[in-house]
Amino acid sequence: MARYSVFALARNALSHHQDWQRAWASPEPKAEYDVIVIGGGGHGLATAYYLAKNHGVRKVAVLEKGWLGGGNTGRNTTIIRSNYLRDPSAKIYELARGLYETLSQEFNFNIMFSPRGVLMLAQTEHEKRAYERTAHANRAQGIETEMVDPARCAEIVPILNIDGPRYPVLGGLWQARAGTARHDAVAWGYARGASEMGVDIIQNCEVTGIDRDADGVTGVRTTRGAIRTKKLCIVVAGHSGVLAEMAGFRLPVESVALQALVSEPIKPVIDCVVMANTVHGYLSQSDKGELVIGGGADGFNNYTQRGSFQHVEETVRALVETFPVISRLRMLRQWGGIVDMTGDRSPIIGPTPVPGIWINCGWGTGGFKAIPGSGWATASMLANGADPIAGPFGMERFREGRMIDESVAAAVAH
């Protein structure tokens, strides 16, 4: 595959940009693979990429029913941070954040990682204590975060109203190395990298059935024919329940809608990400100038990628108190994604009751930030049968009472 560079740009300008190669190959499915990954979102693509790159496993296919990143990976508000509470979370999210820093160079493809800093506002006494605890935990984990006072919050975010009537700002948890990246580009970068190493990226290929015999999985049935494999990894986020049903087991996961919206573009007003979790709203500004706004999740099981009026109203109402300058902005677009929620708000990475079938799901409202770390750990688990970073996230933790409770640090309203 041709490399992207300033010279390539100049050369292609001469041919009016008509001759750019495709960014990744689009092969027909083969009859059999060593590993099949279901789901062409960030986590599935990163898993395939690291299988090839770190473990030399290249007879791999990623099967995607629609287009790459068409699920939550292309629908999220792109916040990347690693200031979670528990040690297993710290390991996987910080691994991911660190990998994000150099992905553009590694891919030779700009994922626009922007470590602009994330400020999580404490707007109740309880929240302030919870963040103080997180800051201490992060220090012990070697993750750079700090608790800042209201005056410093106002310095970092000048448009912040720190003495709102209902929810005054009492402090904030600041992670300066956190930030955002371009979501589609992360999926495309991994696809391009994986494809270059021989992984088959197959779009418009929906898995409709899973075949198994007494010893375990034998293959999948898809809208593009049957494909054999002895190792299958399900990475389909909101559709995990559907795939689990095909394979014949249940998961501790429920699918609900989470939505986001963007405003009309305006001049730069905010150069970091702010999360106001008590009021269920968070905010950043895109390079185009739009304010990117995320809110709370619906409470009921839902597979329609829509969202609901009352949540838009709730989110915007709350943000207007904390950011009065946005009160007269018009909102341009709104969309939803189906997020896979677990009871402890931590993901599931591990084996399933069916031999040969592995799963990576349960990232819920916050898995974009984890893509590189999750793919890294999942690939190692698939190649070696176990991985120290993925280990604690097996679904047996529920029955064993070993929850990795991140319901505070996961941050979005549930």
Added chain:
Amino acid sequence: MLLLTCPHCGVSAEETEFHPGGEAHLKRFGPGASDDAFAGYMFERANPRGVHFERWRHVFGCGKWFHLARCTASLEVFGAYPADVTAPPEEILAKIRARRPGWEPAPAAKPAAKPEGDA
């Protein structure tokens, strides 16, 4: 926005007057049940794309719990029924079959070991 009718007080209202309470008809197995049965009750969910039986509460109304049959893929509501039943009534099943020809309820999740009693 869902529009729901409470089967207790008969009030029809927008979703915001109600609160969702998760999958319905989960069976809790009593002392002596296997770990599998209890884990199934506590954590594992059907989470289907399609017909879903669920619990709701009329929080900003009469306050009572009830059951709802709803499609998670289209948000169509098939009907509400009282909270004190352990399976959807025949008339609700008939309504669903009329709208989803060929649909049949999934067999109730079975515990891995024989339960000794119910609680």
